[in-house]
Amino acid sequence: MGFVFATDDTALVEFTDSIMRVWIDDALLTRVSVSTTITNGSFNGNITGWTDGSDTGATAAWEAGDYMTLTSDGLLHAVGYQAITVSATDQTKEHGIKIVIARGPVTFKVGTTLGGDNIVSETSLDTGSFSFGVTPGNGNATIYLQFSSTAAYKVRVEDCTMESAGVVTITSPYQDTDLDALREDQSADTLFIACSGYQQRKVERRGTRPGARSWGISLYVVDDGPFGSQNVGPTTVVASALTGDITLSASHSLFKSTHVGGLFLLTNQVAGVSSAIAAQNTFTSSVKVTGSGVGRSVTITLTGTWAATVVLQGSSDNSTWSNVPGYTWNGNVTGPYLDVLDAQTRYYRLGVETGAYTSGSVNASLTFTSGSLDGIVRITEYTSGFQVSAQVLSDIGSTNTTAIWRIGTWSDRNGWPTSVLLQEGRLWWAGKNGLFGSISDSYFSMDEDVTGDAGPINRTIGSGPVDTINWIMGLQRIILGAQGAEFAVKSSAFDTPLTPTDFTIKKASTQGSGSVDCENIDQRGVFVDRSGTKVFEVVFDIQTYEYSANDITAIVPELGVPGIVRMAVQRKPDTRVHCVRSNGTVMMSVTDKVEDVLCWLNITSEGAGGLIEDVVVLPGAVGSTEDQVYYVVKRTIGGATKRYLEKWAKETECRGTY
Numbered sequence: 001m002g003f004v005f006a007t008d009d010t011a012l013v014e015f016t017d018s019i020m021r022v023w024i025d026d027a028l029l030t031r032v033s034v035s036t037t038i039t040n041g042s043f044n045g046n047i048t049g050w051t052d053g054s055d056t057g058a059t060a061a062w063e064a065g066d067y068m069t070l071t072s073d074g075l076l077h078a079v080g081y082q083a084i085t086v087s088a089t090d091q092t093k094e095h096g097i098k099i100v101i102a103r104g105p106v107t108f109k110v111g112t113t114l115g116g117d118n119i120v121s122e123t124s125l126d127t128g129s130f131s132f133g134v135t136p137g138n139g140n141a142t143i144y145l146q147f148s149s150t151a152a153y154k155v156r157v158e159d160c161t162m163e164s165a166g167v168v169t170i171t172s173p174y175q176d177t178d179l180d181a182l183r184e185d186q187s188a189d190t191l192f193i194a195c196s197g198y199q200q201r202k203v204e205r206r207g208t209r210p211g212a213r214s215w216g217i218s219l220y221v222v223d224d225g226p227f228g229s230q231n232v233g234p235t236t237v238v239a240s241a242l243t244g245d246i247t248l249s250a251s252h253s254l255f256k257s258t259h260v261g262g263l264f265l266l267t268n269q270v271a272g273v274s275s276a277i278a279a280q281n282t283f284t285s286s287v288k289v290t291g292s293g294v295g296r297s298v299t300i301t302l303t304g305t306w307a308a309t310v311v312l313q314g315s316s317d318n319s320t321w322s323n324v325p326g327y328t329w330n331g332n333v334t335g336p337y338l339d340v341l342d343a344q345t346r347y348y349r350l351g352v353e354t355g356a357y358t359s360g361s362v363n364a365s366l367t368f369t370s371g372s373l374d375g376i377v378r379i380t381e382y383t384s385g386f387q388v389s390a391q392v393l394s395d396i397g398s399t400n401t402t403a404i405w406r407i408g409t410w411s412d413r414n415g416w417p418t419s420v421l422l423q424e425g426r427l428w429w430a431g432k433n434g435l436f437g438s439i440s441d442s443y444f445s446m447d448e449d450v451t452g453d454a455g456p457i458n459r460t461i462g463s464g465p466v467d468t469i470n471w472i473m474g475l476q477r478i479i480l481g482a483q484g485a486e487f488a489v490k491s492s493a494f495d496t497p498l499t500p501t502d503f504t505i506k507k508a509s510t511q512g513s514g515s516v517d518c519e520n521i522d523q524r525g526v527f528v529d530r531s532g533t534k535v536f537e538v539v540f541d542i543q544t545y546e547y548s549a550n551d552i553t554a555i556v557p558e559l560g561v562p563g564i565v566r567m568a569v570q571r572k573p574d575t576r577v578h579c580v581r582s583n584g585t586v587m588m589s590v591t592d593k594v595e596d597v598l599c600w601l602n603i604t605s606e607g608a609g610g611l612i613e614d615v616v617v618l619p620g621a622v623g624s625t626e627d628q629v630y631y632v633v634k635r636t637i638g639g640a641t642k643r644y645l646e647k648w649a650k651e652t653e654c655r656g657t658y
Contacts, residue, residue: 001184003191003203007619009210012630012645013191013203017176019169020203022215026647029213031096031133033165036086038097038145041161043068053079053114053146060147067102067156074152074243075278081114081146086136094213096163097145099130100171102156103380104218107148108132112140119143120214123206128218129171131163133207153245153391172217173198180565183419183471183517187427187443192220194420194429196468199261199410223393224376225446226436226458227265227406228414236401237266239375242274243392248377251401253385260382262411264390266375267404268397273349273373274365277310283351285395286318287366287373288449292342295370300327300350301334306360308352312337315347318449324348372404373397374449409434409458419480421472424497426457430469430480435459435489435505437498453499461487461505471518473525479538479547480505481513481527486538488547509549511536519569519577526552526577528567533560535567535579535589552589556600559587568615570627573651578603578629584611586631605646608635613643626650 003011012023022029039049043066050068052060060080063069070078099108104126109117119134136143149155174182174195181196189212191203200220207214235252248255248264275284289296302310312327327337339346350364375396381389409432410416418431427443429436437457439445446456461480473479478489478498488508491498512530519526525538534557536549553560564587566580577589586603605612614632629648634641
């Protein structure tokens, strides 16, 4: 995969069987040998060598399975750290630190002082594997590695060890048979990845640009959706607690082992939120108030020993908050609050603003007996069809049974999206008969409570074989490549953005798409049809005002045989589409729309039985007139199979001289 942050800041991300590696400036990312060690970085039987630096009431402790588990309540800091001694000869060397997070998110940082982050800035790590390049710096004989969490549920660090010298390999979930199904799109330092049969991932780069040397691959997680239809049967579900790590119990066999990792939403008719507030700029979760008259009454309860000013805040969108005039407290209180906003939806929360906290802890709660609250959990362990373990992501309103619940759309049980695209300020996922757009400019949220044009988009495609979407193409409109047809996603006017209320999906072509990723060329795109042997161009037809697909291999229909497996587009010195065939050769088109040129060429790699397997293109360096084109070539050397990353010479390097 090409990784392009800027034309002068690129890399290649390489996937093989269960392994990810990174190429920077045409060389594999490597680490040097150092004598520095991390004590008990695999947490074998205990966390000896690590110090629990948590706030009182939070912990960093060993857990069976050899984890360092950080436990908080949503406010307190659970902290585990280790002071590392670095010899004078190693202080200027880059150290490779391998980190595996078994259950995230976990905050990580490295500094020359306890709690500092001047070496590795504080960053959040989701469940996954990471390799950090850490250079202590001259004179820094001691550095501090620190993991922390304020989540209201347990998180787990599985490994934090010093890497050996050599090429950096990061554990990947993908097997060799999955590689053709990988689809990606990039935003800044993050590659979002979809693959049939796998939860979405993200490849993340950290460090000083350009050429940053800390990389990882982790789960892409959304804590607020999307969700399927509401239960209409008799099965009820009950939560063991309102927050933290809980169990869900069902009245009938409901759960499957493949629900682990997926979301579950419970709606309780009595809505209540509570939190122990012991710091400034800290608030409870919100309670949603609807209805009219006295039915809108909210009960406020403040107890504890504390010195602070608690305020009641209101919001119409659950994101922009303002203080409710006259509702502030400096001591314990229990009483109602009734607004006069009949038939409106309003959100309320309690908390302490910046500068309004002195000491102690106030137990603040809001109860709306006439309303409801949607509590969201992520299922973490399967016990039986009647019970699972879960972590609470947003407060559950009650521990009473409820028949109003919804299961997350994505899981091993229901399937995961198979394609991804960044378009119009949204992160789009497609597959499993659906197209899902994130909240505008919020790639990690699908919250249905966000209303208006910025709200999430969750639509069924509902026509033909659409379980697997082979690709998403971002043109003036979004084009989906399904197995039986291509679909155009559009709003009511050509230049207006897609919104939850201005959105429709129509067939653009019935060619059907093969399992090869598409490529964009300005305002058109190319894809391989379902036969796997023809290349089609998606273009906008000014006469029909719709997108259509044209066969650009019609003049050489036999050229794609026996089948096309990979494709990439080169733009400089001219537009070239490299199509790797299953027989190890390449068919390449050269096009020039202005001069109406379309030419197809055959390319082979001679020597040692060379078979071309993959192609990737990076932009040329600033000032260069040619892109960088790479082929992966399999050769037989001394009776052994070898694979090489081989780079095209520039045309300027291939010209004869007088």
